[in-house]
Amino acid sequence: MQFQVMNSPFTQEQAELLNRLLPSLTEAQKVWLSGYLTATSQSAATAEAPEAPAPLAPEASQAVSEAPPISKEVTILYGSQTGNAQSLAENAGKTLEGKGFEVTVSSMSDFKPKNLKKVENLLIIVSTHGEGEPPDNAISFHEFLHGRRAPKLDDLRFSVLALGDTSYEFFCQTGKEFDQRLQDLGGTRLYDRVDCDLDFDEPAAEWLEGVIAGLNQGQGGSIEATPSATVAAPQAVETNYSRSNPFQAEVLENINLNGRGSNKETRHLELSLEGSGLVYEPGDSLGVYPVNDPALVSELLEELKWNPDETVEVKGENLTLKEALTKNFEITVLSKPLLEKATGFSDNENLNELLAPGNEDKAKEYINGRDLIDLVRDFGPWNASPQEFVSILRKIPARLYSISSSLNAYPDEVHLTIGAVRYEAHGRERNGVCSILCSERLQPGDTVPVYVQNNQNFKLPENPETPIIMVGPGTGIAPFRSFMQEREEIGAEGKSWVFFGEQHFVTDFLYQTEWQNWLSEGVLTKMDVAFSRDTDEKVYVQHRMLENSKELFQWLQEGAVFYVCGDEKKMAHDVHSTLIEIIEKEGGMSREKAEEYLADMQQQKRYQRDVY
Incomplete structure (x- = not known):
């Protein structure tokens, strides 16, 4: 409704102001304004009320009494x-x-x-x-x-x-x-x-x-x-370093943990937190804000035939198009919302058909493994300016990595264990944004923006005498390195048992020397390893758990906390199923009772997972 002098109690000037203001308000602002006006009018009415107020109409009186x-x-x-x-x-x-x-x-x-x-x-x-x-x-x-x-x-x-x-x-x-x-x-x-x-x-x-x-x-x-x-979102108004105000951490070391000839590349990254005031506990994660591969950005700009030096505005800041695409926007992942926004800039009927009702499976299949360059090539020509195009892109998100060090053991430092992601999809070589930044372009002396992500759902037990069981194949071993460093520093006397798995013993045993030292010194009680490519039949961590089922269940009965870190879709699912199988077998329980046993462990925070 447009306010006018004829249809409202406002002057012409007031009506014009309201007509400009109201369409710009969010629903939350309208609700707040309504409540504010109600409250102020009630306050004014109370202040000006005569000593003997006029009685309310019966309907109003009933409404007040029943509210x-x-x-x-x-x-x-x-x-x-x-x-x-x-x-x-x-x-x-x-x-x-x-x-x-x-x-x-x-x-x-x-x-x-x-x-x-x-x-x-x-x-x-x-x-x-x-x-x-x-x-x-x-x-x-x-x-x-x-x-x-x-x-x-x-x-x-x-x-x-x-x-x-x-x-x-x-x-x-x-x-x-x-x-x-x-x-x-x-x-x-x-x-x-x-x-x-x-x-x-x-x-x-x-x-x-x-x-x-x-x-x-x-x-x-x-x-x-x-x-x-x-009212502000969490961390947005904090004065210290946080997710919205990351710290520029200097790279101290960047080492490949895998031996020559390995199919894997796992980087051990040591970063300085000196002067940041950032603190963390074992089990926490570090958020890292990456930048896109400059070569991929150049390929995208070439495909769009745009000038890399053209200026675009990003949240009030003027940047070159190349700089904005490198530092600010996600270009390696597609999503259905992005495709839907892109239809506004393309006359290509194939894109509309892909998003038509009933084609959900086709859209999902297309999105999987493709990036912005694929979208630009497959559904052009594009009727958008650079400014319009970047406006539909999502901000490049931080990557969370489990911290692999103890602050007590390494004051003013934080360590990460990052597996380099490289794969081929749809006829092109693809790379993980942050993992390849760390493996190929980040050198000692460089800085990278980081923040600490506290995770209260993955913590060492308060009582250092409580036994712990850790399952962490591949880079999933990272938080357990942090756990062991912490327990060594505080002199924890509780038993500890780790299950680790990778492809080859010779080239892929991450932090091998450290684990062997902890074993020999008694900091670590027991370690079982599974190297899947060293035997004719592939052996994984869940197989080692089954081989030790009786002892593992005994540890659980003694109150051990069971931890899992790593891939959720396959490994964590298999470990979960194996754990139920062990409880069922060794506890003489039905499947249903074994599941209840594990659910109860979870409720007591004795079954904790850091999976991705």
């Missing part, structure tokens, strides 16, 4: 695999507490489902893991909520913040499932679900603004109505 008071108590539940959802939840809790709310922040695995019926205001912050699956610490709550024992939640107000990655088919699937299920159980949204891609700071901040506005609705001004612009 239930809205609780200031807010419960925030998070499901997090790498720590992002937990960080967002904790920061949201602090923000809400600062505005007068009583906040409880909890991991879904620590929350007692029977208490859900008592919750009036619920915020869910959850990531999606693997192929649309809940993160490990959200599994039990997700199963409860979607099971037959889930209660009716007619008095619940809720909102969901979903974290995901648009390059995956089931983008934000877990958040979508929680959102729908809470509605099905009778809950009312106090703010619509927001789905976040890897660059989640701004949408998360907007969601929190909307949530605060929704919570304030009906508070009658009892909660401070602070302008939404003061």
